[in-house]
Amino acid sequence: MKTGGSGDVIPSEDAAHLLQVEEVSVSFGGIRAVSQVSFDLDQGCCGLIGPNGAGKTTLLDTLAGIHTPREGRIRLDGHDLTGQSSTWRAQHGIRRTFQRHQAFGWLTVEENLLVALEWRGRTRRILADLVATPSTRRRRRAHAGRIEHVLELCGLLQVRHQRAATLPIGQVRLMEFARAIVDEPRLLLLDEPTSGLGPEDTERLGSVVREITATGTCAAVLVEHDLDFVMDVCDRMIVLVLGEVLAAGDPAEVCRDPEVISAYIGVA
Ligand SMILES: Nc1ncnc2c1ncn2[C@@H]1O[C@H](COP(=O)(O)OP(=O)(O)OP(=O)(O)O)[C@@H](O)[C@H]1O
Incomplete structure (x- = not known):
């Protein structure tokens, strides 16, 4: 991992996990x-479930750098990033998606992906660059293969030239997901990604999440509140209740835990 301009990263002495959350409050x-x-978390997809107010979004936001923990540490690839900003984390491969979409409505689907791909490590001129100068055109050609692949993966090839604002919500969500994965992040933080999706788009999203988290990179x-989706895509599950971990492990086993049934599944 590289250090950011303002970042002092402190290597862990332990064997590095991709993500290590240590007694975070x-x-x-x-x-x-x-x-x-x-x-x-080293690979795969870890589901974070629990009743309303359990602390799921707060924990996700803390991993993304939106909140600072009062206690505890968070490491990525062994490097302490507890005090790093959300921008720093994004530049180092952490992507968070939001329940409310944040697409650039006036750009096409393809341009939204191009902006996401070009943002990493750069902070200026990206939107201005969308008026095609020769250097912009060269960069677009360099990125074309990756964008094509992600558009296909997310089922967006047919709407690639449509403006994001004209798309139905299901396709906007898939486009947001495509933006999150287009520059091959290390860690994806997904906040209720199926919200607003119909069954077909939910199934497609599930298969994309499974595919990209199966690569090991x-x-x-x-x-996610949709337990069927969590069971479908996650190889691990953590149940939070009132901010504390009630159970963690294999999703099928966790769902059979009587305490989990009584605290969450019975009322979900
Ligand atoms: N910005 C904030 N200011 C004050 N309290 C907050 C803030 N954000 C969350 N909380 C509180 O922290 C607790 C955990 O909230 P959080 O939104 O993380 O739960 P959640 O499990 O994501 O719930 P839901 O499933 O309803 O989204 C709740 O008591 C909530 O009211």
Whole structure:
């Protein structure tokens, strides 16, 4: 991992996990939203489930650098990134998707992906560059293969030239997912990605999440209320209740746990 301009990264002495969450607690005033949560992730997709107010989004936001933990540490590839900004984390391969979409509506689907691909490591001129100068055209050609592949993977080839604002919500969500994976992140943080998707798009999204997290180069943490989707794409599951880990492990086993059934599945 490279250090960012402002970043002092501290290597862990332990064998590095891709993601290591160590006794992380997050509070808002007197509310302890996340309490002493620890887990590792090396590959695959880890589902984060639990009732409303359990602390799932807070934990995801903390991994993304939106909140700072009151206690604990977060490491990526062994490097401590607890105090790093969300921009720094994004530049080092962490991508977070949001429940509310954040597409550039006036750009086409393909341009949205190009912006995402070019953003990494750069902070200026990207939108301005979309007016095609010769250097922009050269860069577009260099990125064309990757964009083509991701458009195909996400079922967006046919709408590649449509403006994002004109797409139905299901395709906007798939495009947002495509933007998150186009520059091959190390860690994806997915916040209720099936929200607003119909069964066909949900199935496609599930197969893309499975495919990209099966390569071993990208892992994902998924917050999702659709338990069928979690069971379909996750090889691991963590159940949070009132900010604490109630159960963790193989999804099928976790779902059979009587405490999990009583605290969440019975009411989900
Ligand atoms: N910005 C904030 N300021 C104050 N309290 C907050 C803030 N964000 C979350 N909380 C509180 O922290 C706790 C955990 O909330 P969080 O949104 O993380 O839960 P969640 O499991 O994602 O819930 P849901 O499934 O409803 O989205 C809740 O009590 C919530 O009210």
